[in-house]
Amino acid sequence: MTFIAIVDGAITTVALPSIARQFGLTTAALDGVVVVYPVCLAMAIPASAWLVERFGAKRVLLTALLAFLGSSLLCGAAPDLGRLVAFRAVQGLSAGVLFPASSALLFSTFDSWEQVRISRYMIIPQQIAPAAAPILGGLLVDHLSWRWVFYVNLPVGLPAVLFGALFLAEHRGHRPGRFDLTGLLLSAAALGAVMFGICEGPNRGWSSVAVVTALVAGTVLLAAAIVFELRTAQPLLKLRLFTDRLFRDTNLINLVGLVPIMGAMYLGPLFIQQGQGRTALESGTSTFPEAFGVLLTVQIAGVLYSRVGPRIIVGCGLAWVAAVLLLFATCDAHTGLWTFRAYMLLLGIGMGGVFMPTTVASLATVARRDLAQASTLNTVVRQTGGALAPAAVTTALVLGTPAAAAANPPVTAYQHAYLVLAALAAATALFAFTLPDGAARAAARATTTVGRTKPVARRRVDAA
Structure with missing residues (x-):
């Protein structure tokens, strides 16, 4: 679905x-x-x-x-x-x-x-x-x-x-209690305005009136929404869940860590088509190997999750992403497609150690009755991180490009953007190694033991 x-x-x-x-x-x-x-x-x-x-x-x-x-x-x-x-x-x-x-x-x-x-x-x-x-x-x-x-x-x-x-x-x-209409109006307006500003910033310019107005209004509305939701007995968004350190830290990793990951996915096609002058088909077939890397690593991460916990898996995954982004920063106009494809495969291997462990760990200490609320907050964070990625890439390209060449950035601008993404991935990796994952590891071990000692009731599966 x-x-x-x-x-x-x-x-x-x-x-x-x-x-x-x-x-x-x-x-x-x-x-x-x-x-x-x-x-x-x-x-x-x-x-x-x-x-x-x-x-x-x-x-x-x-x-x-x-x-x-x-x-x-x-x-x-x-x-x-x-x-x-x-x-x-x-x-x-x-x-x-x-x-x-x-x-x-x-x-x-x-x-x-x-x-x-x-x-x-x-x-x-x-x-x-x-x-x-x-x-x-x-x-x-x-x-x-x-x-x-x-x-x-x-x-x-x-x-x-x-x-x-x-x-x-x-x-x-x-x-659920009474529908929180005020919370909906404040949060929807805030998220809509912020998302508009982030998406349009690279196109219209971060100093344009529309973008500045949207970001300022969105920030003010977001602050108002947070204050209102924290003071409401039955809020639409249960922001108090962020007082749980594991939930808060995994979401912070998702928010910041998605920027270098999705930024690299956004930057790759631009580099191949604009930096190297290749076709859209060559671009599509060269970025696709990333998916195979993710599929490979996520199987290994699933086996290791209950043994070593998400902290080591996520930290190593992000460190790997940072190292691969440094490899991308060495690409120039003469880099072959198969070299680029190999780098994309390596990028996917690192990504596979980030997505699944952070998602599962974020809900490990959340009460069952709060799962819908936690899933909603997770989605807000992931969508925001996904929107920030192309904005960060475009901004990095502009900063690394002379004004006269802004419409067609040179290869050095792409290398600069990859270095910025690598630094962000490395910083997030360091933070990931501080993740308090004891509860997540214990929950996974407990349910693994249950599954081995007695049959688990058959469930109908989500077709998402």
Whole structure:
């Protein structure tokens, strides 16, 4: 389920030139088609935990998926830019509920050791999706139409809806209190404004009126939302969960650590196409090996998790990422594609030691009744980190480029950007080695022992 939402967030960029020709516009004029998706996604996330607790994770998940598929159909059939942007907004709102609802259902169904095992398989679509999106988008646009980058969600999503309706087990947490409308308005406005500022900063310039206004307003609204939610008896976002050090530290690692990781994924295609002047197909096939590295390491990390704990795995994973980014910083205009592909494979090996352990560990000490709330906060953090990555890369490129060459950065600018990302990964690795993971390791060991001494009741599996 999450596969199509991740693909949809990345695949649309490939279709922008074709959409511009269809509507007789410039590609720059279609900026709203891309930006409205993460903005609306961020605005919908705060309400997801309350919806899951009120109506049940299965019902919310399937409703969000149906809304996502319906808006995909409408996007593909959109006759003009205005309606395309409106339907993309609905897509973003649906995805904002879909991500935390699927996580809440997964982690409420399985115990800590089973979560490690399931995450080893869940990581497959999560890593294949962003790697495959550019290639899939190019094939659809070239051989069919830009409309198929939206229509393609239907043959994938409809069977998932049917499977979920038949096999997903229902889960509902404790009965939620009164809906926190003020908290929703403050948090949604804050996250939407911040996300807009982060996404548009590299395009419009960080000093532009729109970006500065959005970031300042978003910061003020975010501060107001935090104060209000901490003083509310039944908040929409249970920010008190961040008083748990393991939950807080793993989320901080996710927020900062995602920047060098996703930044490298964003920078790679730019380097190959703009720095080396190669084709989009060469770019797509050269960044794809990262997924294989992740799939390899996550299997090993799953086996080691209960033995050594997430602290060592995550710290070593981020240190490995930092070392590989230093290798990328040596690439120049003459670096061969197979060398670059080898580096991407090595990057994926490091990434595989970060994603799964931090996600599972973040929920190890969270009470079962708070899983929906914790999943929602995790999603907010990951989406923010993902949005910061391209902004950081673009800013690093500009800082390493003379003003006269800003439109076409030289290879040295890309090398500078890789060095910045390496430094950030190294700093995050040092912090990861301070992670208090005793409780996470104990929980995994306890459930492993239970699983070996007596049969575990069979559960229906989340199809996310």
